[in-house]
Amino acid sequence: MPLISSIRLNVLKKLKEDRGYRQRFFRGQAADEIAISIRSLREKRKKRQADLAKKAGMKQSAISRIEQADYFGWSFRTLFRVADALDARLRIIFEPTETVIADYEKREKETQLNEQFTNVHTANALIKEMASQELPIMKPDSQALRSSSLSAQG
């Protein structure tokens, strides 16, 4: 058994087939995005959580909570206050599921094609290398071939 193996996530299949999974996945993504955006913009503005909280008229603990990816308790009012304090635009986009799935499918196909392309190139390079080294595997023994074909006939 090899020490290392690749992992395939069946996320796309579940997204397509299971509506409940899809809803939880998209909601979780939204929470992740909010936490990541606020934190990265705050760091870009070189502000501490306490600075941002003061500017937004909130408590530092509230900013800390919003920056946690697993937090779902924010309201639009809070988000607008944070956006104002960070001098940023808050944008909300509704994306239809079919567009998201089509985008994921396209990316996965491209990845698979790229993997196949890499594998073919690796295999070709290996064959060329073996041929250049004149390994016995590239030169079947004619005597052995003849005897095996004779035994197959007989």
Add this chain to the structure above:
Amino acid sequence: MYNWVLCQFRQVLTLFLDACNTEMKEILERRLYRLIQTGNGFERPNTGPLMDRFFELRGRAGKVQARLIFYFDADKRIVFVDAFYKSGNKITKKDLSKARKNRKLIKDEEEKANAFNLIH
């Protein structure tokens, strides 16, 4: 196209995910899926750097917190070497001992394979 490939030491990640409850499994799967897309551009708070070039992917379901330990390797591989439920506040050196041991085993095997290729 997703440029990054997820890899694991033996079945460390698959077994951990299989043992998780549905909520935790879905959270971790979602973040793993994002990790394939963003690779080393994946930001806090869902991932974070640890010591010795290790990184953690975080998952939290209620009070339970899971940590998946990985490192970035050549050919855009993200290699998971340990997974556990977090107990204390911080990830300590002791928590990373298994991850360190597993990475060493991988590196040793790769070195052996490279040496074999050089000879033949």
